[in-house]
Amino acid sequence: MKYMVQMTVNPPKDMDPQEWQEILRREKEYGQAFMKNGKFQHIWRIVGEFANVSIFDVESNDELHTILAGFPLFPYMDMNVTALAKHPSALN
Numbered sequence: 779m780k781y782m783v784q785m786t787v788n789p790p791k792d793m794d795p796q797e798w799q800e801i802l803r804r805e806k807e808y809g810q811a812f813m814k815n816g817k818f819q820h821i822w823r824i825v826g827e828f829a830n831v832s833i834f835d836v837e838s839n840d841e842l843h844t845i846l847a848g849f850p851l852f853p854y855m856d857m858n859v860t861a862l863a864k865h866p867s868a869l870n
Contacts, residue, residue, distance in 0.1 A: 779835070779836055779837065779838065779839075779842075779861065780819075780833060780834065780835050780861075780862040780863075781833070781834045781835075781836070781842055781859055781860065781861055781862060782831060782832070782833055782859075782860045782862055783831070783832045783833075783834060783842075783846065783857055783858070783859050783860075784824075784829065784830070784831050784832075784857065784858045784860075785829060785830050785831075785832065785851075785855050785856075785857050786827065786828065786829040786855060786856045786857075787828040787829065787851055787854055787855050788828075788854050788855065788856065789828070789854060790854060801850045801851060802851075804850040805849060805850045805851045808848060808849055808850060809821070809849065812834075812845060816835065817834060817835060817836055817841075817845065818832060818833075818834055818845075819833045819834065819835050820832060820833040821833075833862075842859070846859075
């Protein structure tokens, strides 16, 4: 099942900068593990925002929720999830 997930990050204003950098480091490592196994297929930055649009390919809603909730930035993000279906005009 494919999903488009728009994630907008809301950094806390009162967090220690070193702690924030550590969260960002763990976020990248966590996300890249799912990129390597094919579950996290694409990511694009939204220009001018601390936000992205990502494509996930997972077995179920529950699996997607588990992956998303595991992101270290999860407590600081707003997310919109959209289920996707193959378009009949698609070539692949």
